[in-house]
Amino acid sequence: MMHLQTRSSEEIRSFYTLNDGLPQKAECSGTACFVASKSMGIPLPHKGSGHERIYCLGKCFSAPASTEDSGVPRIANFSRKSVLVEPLMKHPYESLDQYTSESGMSGLKVALSMDQDSVISEVEKSGLRGRGGAGFPTGIKWRSVAKEKAGKKYVVMNGDEGDPGSYIDRFLMEYNPYALIESMIICGYAVGASVGYAYIRAEYPEAIRKFVSAAREMASAGFLGRDVMGSGFQFDLEVVQGKGSYICGEETALMRSIEGLRPEVSVRPPYPTEKGLFGNPTVIDNVETLANIPWIIRNGHQAYSELGYGKSRGTKLLSLNSLFVNPGIYEVEFGTPLETIFYEIGGGMKHGSIKGVMVGGPLSGIMVPDEFKTRLDYEEIRKAGASLGHGGIIAFDEATxxxxxxxxxxxxxxxxxxxxxxxxxxxxxxxxxxxxxxxxxxxxxxxxxxxxxxxxxxxxxxxxxxxxxxxxxxxxxxxxxxxxxxx
Ligand code: SF4
The missing domain is CATH 1.20.1440.230 (NADH-ubiquinone oxidoreductase 51kDa subunit, iron-sulphur binding domain)
Structure with missing residues (x-):
């Protein structure tokens, strides 16, 4: 029903850097570590120092970081209403019992009491957009797959958070894997998919361990398998461990990786919603996108769409790097000015002043202090020549x-x-x-x-x-x- 899949195909091993998992001792070469090293005047590891470069261990709050660092980020809510972090500020969920005792799985219960079309309508009306970078409306994606007549459909969770600077998905997978699995089941029910794949990057071994453990508990409790909560709906889950490749965060490459093929990017169309995993209609959603779903179904689309700004509805998790006075993970309502995020929430820089900020990771535009009145909004950030991306915020000082x-x-x-x-x-x-x-x-x-x-x-x-x-x-x-x- 559920197993940790570690596909290995010898002819494609050369594509990956972590075929044998994450080494016990390795330093991070990600961008947050790069700018922290510059600020502190210490060198970053180079190729040839014992292993391939590892771009981002998801520990940017304590950069420069290594696999041996075990600190946890500061977590706080700055939205009028918290959708994602409120319960997690107290503790990560360590058991299914703990999750269900705090209204966990009630989103699935509500969804199963509705017809599939109504579940999709709730997601559409909430205004939720994909949090992986593109900002595509989630409800439209779900409806496209629901419309397909194929006998087999899939739900894929994209847990390949490779954007240096972002440790949001790592946090969600480690602190609340139950909500993500609950969300995948809701999605499967809504679009008519009976199998889900959770693809999690090798750089996050703790997230893999917690996700697999949560899936086993949920299968034993009847939330996965032939008859989800006695509804007659079947949903099985496989967990796939990545092998160290940034490009697997791109959805077509990710699907090829699950299929055991060389994970090159494919031309679209056809889109995954028409011809996705193993040639079948597939919903691929990023971790943070999925994390919103149980709350939306439990509280209704209106409670969600009341939050936000313009076409960017709801809240967004942002991860701030170590050069801020207050690095950490913060839930912020869309529409909040960037200067509030950088100076009030982040507290400005530990040393000197902000020279520039990569708002959506390194593969997007840099924003400079003159532009910090820009609001947190997909469209406004785009107008400033940058992208929101995953929401991994990397600020750098004059030392870079x-x-x-x-x-x-x-x-x-x-x-x-x-x-x-x-x-x-x-x-x-x-x-x-x-x-x-x-x-x-x-x-x-x-x-x-x-x-x-x-x-x-x-x-x-x-x-x-x-x-x-x-x-x-x-x-x-x-x-x-x-x-x-x-x-
Ligand atoms: S831009 Fe082209 S070569 Fe570069 S990663 Fe994407 S698909 Fe591959």
Whole structure:
């Protein structure tokens, strides 16, 4: 009914960096660790220091971090109403009994008492949008799969939170896996899927352990399997452990990874809602998106849509990096100005002042202090030339040079490119070389601009276009500093 799947196919092992799981001792090379190292004046690990680079262990609140750090982030709610963190500020859920004693599983009970169409309507009317970066309306996705006539459909939880700077999904999977499984069952019931896959990255061993344990408890208690809560509805769950690849966070690559294929990105259409996992209609939702569902079903769409701003309804979890005075995970209502988040909630920088902030991880635009009146909103952040992404906020101070940051982000993109598109495969490596001080590469500003434009127009997925967005924003917002790298 449920097992931890660790597919291994020898011919694709070379694609991954963590085929044998996370090493016991490893340092993080993610962007929050990079800017923290710069601020503290200490070096980051390089390739060749015993293991491949590991981009983000999800411990950005205590960066620079290693696998041996066991601290927990500060967690708080700054929304008028908390959807996600309120119970978790007291404690993580350690057992199904504890979860059910605090209204856990009542969302599923309510959903099973409704017809499928009404469940989807609730999600549609709530205004919930995907929290993985694209912001696509969740209800529309669910309805598309529900409409398909296929005999087999799937629900996939995307727990491959590879965006350096974000540790939101790690927190949700470790603190409340029960709500995520409850949500997957609700989704399966609503769209007519009887099998779910939870794909969790290898960099999060504790999340995998807790998720598997929660799934076993829920299967024993009759929430999974042939007859969910005596309703006659069947839902089985498999947990798949990732093997160390950023690109598996992209939905088509993730599905190929589950299928045991080389996880390259595929051209869309067809979309996963029509032809997804094993060629069948599939809902793929990110962890935070799913975490909202039981609350919406329990409290009704209106309670949710009352929160928020513009087309961004509800609340968002944000994870702030270690250079803030108050790093941690915060639930914030959409519409909150970024300056409130950075200076009041985050408390500003521990040292010096904010030079720039990557709001949606490194593969999106940088925001600078002049833009901090922008509200937390998919569209407003987009207008400022950046993206909300997962909501992993990385602020950096004057100790981080923009040329060094460009080299770091381009190296990350080059290491993680799936290699399918030429501008991304060659361009990210070229950008990395261009800004590496010891590369001996001759710096050519016109070449830099050409590479960035090819990435923007010739990339199939967000890794290549995100690299271009980052480089363009660096070029515009730190024009003098970027140009000075070429003098
Ligand atoms: S942009 Fe890069 S990561 Fe994305 S599909 Fe193309 S080569 Fe692969």
């Amino acid at each position: 040079g923009i040329g060094d940051l460009l080299e770091h982000v381009a190296t990350f993109a080059a290491d993680e490119s799936c290699g399918k598109c030429t501008p991304c495969r060659l361009g990210t490596a070229e950008l990395s070389r261009m800004f590496r001080k010891d590369s001996g590469s001759s710096l050519d500003y016109a070449r830099f601009e050409r590479d960035v434009e090819s990435l923007a127009t010739g990339s199939l997925c967000g890794l290549g276009t995100g690299m271009a967005e980052f480089a363009r924003s660096a070029k515009i917002k730190f024009s003098y500093e970027v140009k000075s790298c070429f003098m």
